Amino acid sequence: MDINEIRQILLDALNLQDVRVTGDGSHFQVIAIGDMFEGMSRVKQQQAVYAPLMEYISDNRIHALSIKVYTPAEWERDRKLSGM
Template identity: 55%
Template sequence: MECSLIEQILRDALALDEVHASSDGSHYKVIAVGECFDGMSRVKQQQTIYAPLMSYIASGELHALTIKTFTPTQWKREKIFNS
């Protein structure tokens, strides 16, 4: 599955400021940034990302998905911390 397609599906389904998808073969990683994650539990944040991708996961087209979610404020801190 193309990373650009994953990004587009998530952009279309959710109010995200940024979304980044990458893969190393069959393992995919998604970083999603949006105010929609503010106040959500980690589990709910993961479920929010999984929901629009479920048909691809069920078909086996997408598997081994790692998800990291951030609010815009958390993302700014993360970028500063990791620079």
């Protein structure tokens, strides 16, 4: 799998404002940004991102996945704090 495939799967499956994916072929990092995460527990946020990718995790096209989830407001705040 490549990062563009993962990005498109998440954009098609979830109501997200942005998705950033990095990785090296089987180990990926995802930053998902969307209003849909407002009021959800961290566990529910992670489950929402994992769900559309489970097929690829099951057959080892994705071996490892790190997920960070933000609402748009959280993303703006964290970007300002980190100087991005």
